[in-house]
Amino acid sequence: MDERDRPFEFEVAAHGRRGKLVAIKVDGVPINPQVDETLETLPPAVKAKIEAQGITDVDIATVTNSKA
Numbered sequence: 001m002d003e004r005d006r007p008f009e010f011e012v013a014a015h016g017r018r019g020k021l022v023a024i025k026v027d028g029v030p031i032n033p034q035v036d037e038t039l040e041t042l043p044p045a046v047k048a049k050i051e052a053q054g055i056t057d058v059d060i061a062t063v064t065n066s067k068a
Contacts, residue, residue, distance in 0.1 A: 010046050012058060019055040033060060 001007055011023035024031045024039070033039060039060060042050070050058055 008043075008046075010042070012050055012055065014053070014055045017054060017056045019050060019058040021058060021060040 006027040007025075009023075009025040010021060012019040013022045014020075021033045021039075021042070024033050041047075042058060042060060047058075
């Protein structure tokens with residue numbers, strides 16, 4: 001939940017100790033983490049839950065548009 005009481009859902013695909021953020025939902029609305037540039041790091045609570053599952057390396061890198 002954020003300061004406006006919106007629920008957040010983070011979906012991480014994992015293989016061994018490595019994971020990749022593949023989906024985010026904010027108040028039920030999907031946001032593609034590969035094109036949204038607002039997320040730079042995972043919230044501490046989310047990171048702790050992921051690490052508790054044995055996933056220690058999560059890629060949240062987004063695809064950026066290059067400007068010529």
